[in-house]
Amino acid sequence: MSNPELEARNAALRGQVDTMLANLERQTAELKQAQAEAMAKVGRATSQDGLVEVTVNAGGIVTGVTFAPAAFERSTPEKLGQSVVATIQRAALVAREQADAVLAPYQENVPDLPDLFPGMPSLKDLIPAPPPVVPPAAPRQDDDEPPESFMDRRGSQW
Template sequence: MTNPELEARNAALRGQVDSMLANLEQQTAQLKQAQAEAMSKVGRASSPDGLVEVTVNAGGIVTGVTFAPAAFDRSTPEKLGQSVVATIQQAALNARAQADAVLTPFTEGLPDLPDFFPGMPSIKDLIPTPPPIVPPAPQARQNDDEPPESFMDRRGSQW
């Protein structure tokens, strides 16, 4: 005994499920592609004085550091170290912003726990935001008419 109305409803439901599965497969493929693209992003930054250039990957791992030829003549080790750190941070933020831009279409509008369960903590609050980059305060030179002393000139006396 078959009921034509029941068979029609079952066929319609199967069609909906098939459509939903096809849509899910398409969205999964798009998300995998977006994740791969996000992970391929590279952040680059140069120090304000142009003495340091840094490249980082999407995970924030430093993949390259370049010093200008005059870096050791125009700076001290302490200042150069501070410049390297600040430039790495800027490059990492650059890479993160690029990766986030690729993934934003997939994360916008997603419901959060409090949407389903009032009073629950938000998952979004569990994701730490990177601290702001605060460049080191410039140190005043003794005499602005003279170039900074190079640490290369002091090498013999330090070692």
């Protein structure tokens, strides 16, 4: 092979490598932006009875809990606690779904190690799936009467 042919092939290879590096830098920047957007997502949920509202960040951390003014009059501490837990779980699910939706395009068609190097273990097997969000059991309804407010029991229990 002559020197000019070799220089032309080297120049073509350098051009391919430069293009690949530029694409990698662009994709890395896009992924960083998508990760930041995903982490900025929040989930909000309101309890079925409307007494509790919860805000959760994309990491599943509760960032806000608000009780309706009548929450302590219309519910018992036990039922209110169950409602808070169920509402937190729903808000966490909403936040996770929003974050997953932002990152989904970047997780499609991503090659795994066995695709590149036959016989290698899959990286997908090393990443545990997020635990499912299991809603708590529905609050017990002991009777058809409206719940007694725990605030009214101060004289008898406190």
